[in-house]
Amino acid sequence: MPREQGRKVIASNRKAYHDYTILETVEAGIALMGTEVKSLRLGRASLVDAFGQERDGELYLHQLHIPEYAMGTWTNHAPRRTRKLLLNHKEIVRLITKTREGGLTLVPLSMYFKDGWAKVELGLAKGKKEYDKRQDIAKRDANREISRELGRRIKGRS
The missing domain is CATH 2.40.280.10 (Small protein B)
Structure with a gap:
């Protein structure tokens, strides 16, 4: 085997x-x-x-x-x-x-x-402290919004 x-x-x-x-x-x-x-x-x-x-x-x-x-x-x-x-x-x-x-x-x-x-x-x-976790979540959400907006611009929807 x-x-x-x-x-x-x-x-x-x-x-x-x-x-x-x-x-x-x-x-x-x-x-x-x-x-x-x-x-x-x-x-x-x-x-x-x-x-x-x-x-x-x-x-x-x-x-x-x-x-x-x-x-x-x-x-x-x-x-x-x-x-x-x-x-x-x-x-x-x-x-x-x-x-x-x-x-x-x-x-x-x-x-x-x-x-x-x-x-x-x-x-x-x-x-991590509690505020570090909140900063990471805020950063992740901001990056998600940026990538969404870039995707919309590339597709020509906005």
């Missing part, structure tokens, strides 16, 4: 872009159990409350929800267990120092299969 090629998105965390300013992104592998992989292949995962945290010099992903595999037996996994992130040692040290500096956190942005391996895209993020 040939190996899977390309990138298949399992879940994405769109709310993260609303709540945080993403400064940098990193791709990491995840240590998973067999039933977790089978559940992910069915496209079942939720990144809504998930976050990355350092413990004993390693990075872990907390509150990632992967539902139990329906066809699993007593070997099924706990849906919200803590999962280890697989990164290069230099990347781990760099991310830990940046999160310790202040105000930064690790937020999972998307989860996907890349060439058959489960990966998670982590964002080094800084929390």
Whole structure:
């Protein structure tokens, strides 16, 4: 059987872009159990409350929800267990120092299969204030109006 090629998105965390300013992104592998992989292949995962945290010099992903595999037996996994992130040692040290500096956190942005391996895209993020969110919404609405007006002018309707 040939190996899977390309990138298949399992879940994405769109709310993260609303709540945080993403400064940098990193791709990491995840240590998973067999039933977790089978559940992910069915496209079942939720990144809504998930976050990355350092413990004993390693990075872990907390509150990632992967539902139990329906066809699993007593070997099924706990849906919200803590999962280890697989990164290069230099990347781990760099991310830990940046999160310790202040105000930064690790937020999972998307989860996907890349060439058959489960990966998670982590964002080094800084929390937004309420007025920052309003400014982003106003900017997005203004850009939408501009593109609408340009479309009308190109079509010759105004």
